[in-house]
Amino acid sequence: MSKDKSLKKQRQALCEDLLEAQFELQQANLGPVLLLVSGNDLAGKAELIYTFYEWLDNRYLNTRAFTLPRGIERKMPRLWRYWRSLPPAGTLGFYLGSWYHQPLIQLSRGRMSDSRFKTQMEQITRFENQLVAEGVTLLKLWLHLDDDQTQNYPPREQQKQYDSLAMREWGEFSTTEYAKVREAAKRMSELTSTAIAPWIQVPSSDAEQRDLHVGKLLLKAMENKLRGKEEAPKGHEWQASKSNRLDKLDYGRELKKDVYKRELERYQQRLRDLTRHPSFAKGSLLLVFEGSDAAGKGGTIRRITHCLDPRILRVHGTRAPTEEERSQPYLLRFWRRIPAPGNVVVFDRSYYGRVLVERVEGFCSKTRWRQAYAEINDFEAQLHKAGTQVIKFWLAITPEEQLARFEAREKTPTKRYKLTDEDWRNRDKWPDYVSAMNDMVENTATPHAPWHVLPSTDKRYARIQALRIVCETLQKRLKQS
Amino acid sequence: MSKDKSLKKQRQALCEDLLEAQFELQQANLGPVLLLVSGNDLAGKAELIYTFYEWLDNRYLNTRAFTLPRGIERKMPRLWRYWRSLPPAGTLGFYLGSWYHQPLIQLSRGRMSDSRFKTQMEQITRFENQLVAEGVTLLKLWLHLDDDQTQNYPPREQQKQYDSLAMREWGEFSTTEYAKVREAAKRMSELTSTAIAPWIQVPSSDAEQRDLHVGKLLLKAMENKLRGKEEAPKGHEWQASKSNRLDKLDYGRELKKDVYKRELERYQQRLRDLTRHPSFAKGSLLLVFEGSDAAGKGGTIRRITHCLDPRILRVHGTRAPTEEERSQPYLLRFWRRIPAPGNVVVFDRSYYGRVLVERVEGFCSKTRWRQAYAEINDFEAQLHKAGTQVIKFWLAITPEEQLARFEAREKTPTKRYKLTDEDWRNRDKWPDYVSAMNDMVENTATPHAPWHVLPSTDKRYARIQALRIVCETLQKRLKQS
Numbered sequence: 001m002s003k004d005k006s007l008k009k010q011r012q013a014l015c016e017d018l019l020e021a022q023f024e025l026q027q028a029n030l031g032p033v034l035l036l037v038s039g040n041d042l043a044g045k046a047e048l049i050y051t052f053y054e055w056l057d058n059r060y061l062n063t064r065a066f067t068l069p070r071g072i073e074r075k076m077p078r079l080w081r082y083w084r085s086l087p088p089a090g091t092l093g094f095y096l097g098s099w100y101h102q103p104l105i106q107l108s109r110g111r112m113s114d115s116r117f118k119t120q121m122e123q124i125t126r127f128e129n130q131l132v133a134e135g136v137t138l139l140k141l142w143l144h145l146d147d148d149q150t151q152n153y154p155p156r157e158q159q160k161q162y163d164s165l166a167m168r169e170w171g172e173f174s175t176t177e178y179a180k181v182r183e184a185a186k187r188m189s190e191l192t193s194t195a196i197a198p199w200i201q202v203p204s205s206d207a208e209q210r211d212l213h214v215g216k217l218l219l220k221a222m223e224n225k226l227r228g229k230e231e232a233p234k235g236h237e238w239q240a241s242k243s244n245r246l247d248k249l250d251y252g253r254e255l256k257k258d259v260y261k262r263e264l265e266r267y268q269q270r271l272r273d274l275t276r277h278p279s280f281a282k283g284s285l286l287l288v289f290e291g292s293d294a295a296g297k298g299g300t301i302r303r304i305t306h307c308l309d310p311r312i313l314r315v316h317g318t319r320a321p322t323e324e325e326r327s328q329p330y331l332l333r334f335w336r337r338i339p340a341p342g343n344v345v346v347f348d349r350s351y352y353g354r355v356l357v358e359r360v361e362g363f364c365s366k367t368r369w370r371q372a373y374a375e376i377n378d379f380e381a382q383l384h385k386a387g388t389q390v391i392k393f394w395l396a397i398t399p400e401e402q403l404a405r406f407e408a409r410e411k412t413p414t415k416r417y418k419l420t421d422e423d424w425r426n427r428d429k430w431p432d433y434v435s436a437m438n439d440m441v442e443n444t445a446t447p448h449a450p451w452h453v454l455p456s457t458d459k460r461y462a463r464i465q466a467l468r469i470v471c472e473t474l475q476k477r478l479k480q481s
Numbered sequence: 482m483s484k485d486k487s488l489k490k491q492r493q494a495l496c497e498d499l500l501e502a503q504f505e506l507q508q509a510n511l512g513p514v515l516l517l518v519s520g521n522d523l524a525g526k527a528e529l530i531y532t533f534y535e536w537l538d539n540r541y542l543n544t545r546a547f548t549l550p551r552g553i554e555r556k557m558p559r560l561w562r563y564w565r566s567l568p569p570a571g572t573l574g575f576y577l578g579s580w581y582h583q584p585l586i587q588l589s590r591g592r593m594s595d596s597r598f599k600t601q602m603e604q605i606t607r608f609e610n611q612l613v614a615e616g617v618t619l620l621k622l623w624l625h626l627d628d629d630q631t632q633n634y635p636p637r638e639q640q641k642q643y644d645s646l647a648m649r650e651w652g653e654f655s656t657t658e659y660a661k662v663r664e665a666a667k668r669m670s671e672l673t674s675t676a677i678a679p680w681i682q683v684p685s686s687d688a689e690q691r692d693l694h695v696g697k698l699l700l701k702a703m704e705n706k707l708r709g710k711e712e713a714p715k716g717h718e719w720q721a722s723k724s725n726r727l728d729k730l731d732y733g734r735e736l737k738k739d740v741y742k743r744e745l746e747r748y749q750q751r752l753r754d755l756t757r758h759p760s761f762a763k764g765s766l767l768l769v770f771e772g773s774d775a776a777g778k779g780g781t782i783r784r785i786t787h788c789l790d791p792r793i794l795r796v797h798g799t800r801a802p803t804e805e806e807r808s809q810p811y812l813l814r815f816w817r818r819i820p821a822p823g824n825v826v827v828f829d830r831s832y833y834g835r836v837l838v839e840r841v842e843g844f845c846s847k848t849r850w851r852q853a854y855a856e857i858n859d860f861e862a863q864l865h866k867a868g869t870q871v872i873k874f875w876l877a878i879t880p881e882e883q884l885a886r887f888e889a890r891e892k893t894p895t896k897r898y899k900l901t902d903e904d905w906r907n908r909d910k911w912p913d914y915v916s917a918m919n920d921m922v923e924n925t926a927t928p929h930a931p932w933h934v935l936p937s938t939d940k941r942y943a944r945i946q947a948l949r950i951v952c953e954t955l956q957k958r959l960k961q962s
Contacts, residue, residue: 053786054783058796060798063792311544313544323803324805
């Protein structure tokens with residue numbers, strides 16, 4: 001058999017296996033497989049992706065190409081645009097220009113210090129660990145050409161046809177620049193080749209061999225995924241809390257009605273003024289409300305939102321994830337809801353569900369909720385860096401108070417809807433929720449996103465405290481800006 | 482009882498009823514209730530919405546405020562931004578600045594002719610009819626002040642506090658301008674007060690009375706909705722097809738392998754060149770593929786997409802709607818997927834599902850699929866106007882050919898996945914699908930979005946025809962631009 005014929009046969013067999021695996025992946029609705037295609041600009045990155053559009057079922061392919069951040073992207077956390085455009089479960093994602101592209105170019109052009117590059121690579125590693133832990137598969141490919149080939153400029157005819165597209169956007173490089181890019185890529189690979197997502201060098205001087213090579217890598221990745229043979233990131237730094245914060249609260253704190261009315265008006269006016277301060281629009285505000293059922297979250301939120309412009313406000317009630325959401329990384333739906341500059345987002349229950357209800361009810365594995373503390377801290381740190389003020393509240397009542405409120409709700413026709421069977425079931429697990437709450441505060445109270453635990457037996461007291469804290473935090477921030 | 486006390490009692494009772502209705506609406510997951518709040522700028526539009534943020538459960542409220550279209554919005558169909566931001570089922574949507582705002586201001590300022598205004602109002606009426614037919618409730622409110630009150634400038638202290646926000650964005654009006662706005666509003670109301678979504682005047686000189694009034698309207702709207710007492714738009718212009726287009730096709734058309742290879746290469750190169758033409762990026766391309774199962778849609782699509790830059794391409798396989806999608810207007814998921822300028826979207830099955838599978842399988846009412854022809858034509862006309870070239874293909878095979886292909890698929894391991902029980906079931910309804918196909922072409926073949934019915938017994942023939950048609954249509958359009 002001639003070499004050509006043997007290649008053709010190989011390709012045909014591979015193509016059939018890929019189609020079959022792609023179909024199974026789609027049926028099983030497993031987390032997406034992402035192919036990050038980086039490398040020399042003459043190595044045929046675009047050409048490779050064209051091949052897969054010929055081989056595979058186009059309905060389940062997603063190509064992403066990120067160049068410089070534009071518009072709102074520049075004002076949001078750096079990884080936001082990658083989070084929000086993650087391909088859905090059951091599909092393949094091709095990245096021409098991934099989260100590595102910008103730092104790589106900047107480092108190679110001497111526009112970024114090595115230490116900043118390192119920081120970004122660490123952030124990317126945490127991001128990738130989280131994706132993999134949530135069922136995403138990463139294939140990070142570096143298409144490699146030998147030295148003499150990169151000097152062979154302009155590129156060969158056929159590659160030119162495809163690569164002209166790539167070059168148009170990425171800018172053309174001289175040979176000296178290639179050397180610098182390769183240098184930067186080496187550093188990148190050192191810093192981000194983890195056990196779960198290593199960089200793979202693909203020799204790319206022969207286009208056909210390159211495509212076959214990548215096709216086989218992709219097939220193997222899909223097959224491993226389908227057989228549950230993937231490696232998951234290990235390790236989770238967290239500390240079990242030794243004290244019970246809820247015991248120490250003074251549940252007797254209260255506010256007389258006339259004092260409450262006066263204070264309410266005062267703080268609402270103040271909050272209104274603060275959100276109209278010209279500097280307010282430079283950053284944004286994220287309020288997180290957690291607490292036992294019937295602790296008074298809704299009423300407190302209403303007292304705050306009532307004085308905010310509805311056009312800059314979103315209140316999200318966090319419920320159990322939908323089927324589609326369950327097939328996506330946990331934090332994705334929260335990433336999608338973070339406030340843009342000048343906006344206020346309120347979470348009535350939040351991403352802390354992972355370390356509260358999901359932990360207590362066993363909806364997620366022990367490993368995963370233990371890893372979640374660091375992931376959440378990382379999330380909030382990115383928000384903070386992008387100018388979002390995060391303020392977190394835990395409204396606390398005693399089990400006796402909760403019982404009294406449940407019973408009162410049962411008797412009030414217009415409040416009955418607030419009480420479900422689940423609420424009664426959750427009550428049985430009170431001690432578990434107390435542990436979870438304490439561990440949560442222990443592991444996620446940070447200087448830039450502190451927890452405020454408010455005794456809420458007297459709703460008026462809790463409401464004024466929450467308003468006061470929001471006002472004071474905001475005022476401090478506006479002064480600094 | 483003093484007047485004040487009676488008002489307070491009324492308000493409290495109303496508030497409880499509203500909360501209860503809001504809860505039921507959310508539980509029943511019925512289409513959203515949209516409150517369009519228009520009117521005099523001093524009448525307290527923003528203030529009214531603040532009140533509802535105090536009264537209602539904030540988690541199920543969505544406020545939308547549209548000012549001038551920005552960025553990509555200016556390049557997409559005019560109604561696109563309203564479609565894509567429709568609030569989810571089970572919630573309330575407040576519109577400060579709805580689809581009426583821009584035309585109203587432009588007419589009042591003499592920047593739009595009456596005939597263009599009329600055209601836009603007709604388009605809006607069709608949009609609203611479609612929303613209501615799909616389960617959305619519309620409350621269109623005009624907050625009204627008497628003449629002497631509008632002259633009372635600057636506004637009263639309390640209103641100022643809220644309305645300053647509104648005015649900052651909408652621009653301040655002089656008294657003469659108010660008269661012009663009122664004139665324009667009268668015309669708007671004449672043209673768009675339909676039986677299913679009339680304009681309602683709300684006297685607004687007394688803020689408290691105004692809020693109670695709107696609260697009662699909202700309560701009634703929610704209650705009618707919960708009791709299924711809403712009126713649906715009537716009428717549907719369509720024509721049953723008298724001829725069978727599928728009978729007349731020449732199923733014997735075929736292409737020899739060597740001719741096919743030559744033509745394939747030629748047309749792919751041509752399409753590649755056409756999509757790189759500088760004018761291509763000004764408009765966009767939408768390809769719709771419909772046809773019997775096993776007619777060869779996937780293979781034809783792959784021959785086309787293979788020569789397109791993956792970064793400007795999306796292929797959507799249209800499947801049965803998810804639960805969430807079923808709770809939204811039918812066309813919404815397709816509105817969300819229309820191509821941006823410079824992009825190509827391919828639908829492998831499409832919004833024509835409504836008049837094909839949904840009609841045949843009884844997934845939608847007779848009234849609704851009959852109304853769908855006009856709705857789809859309207860959708861495509863809006864796309865056309867915004868610069869999207871729509872090309873629609875029906876790949877046709879005979880029932881005998883389909884049977885042969887099904888049997889072949891059963892025997893080929895790598896193609897088995899393409900065959901499901903549903904495919905066999907659909908075969909039983911062949912005559913129904915033939916009628917549906919003919920009615921579809923009869924009612925939706927338009928000069929700007931024609932149907933191309935291609936005999937597909939020989940796949941090679943069909944592929945080359947499709948490529949040829951795409952190339953020729955594109956070439957014609959690029960010449961015109």
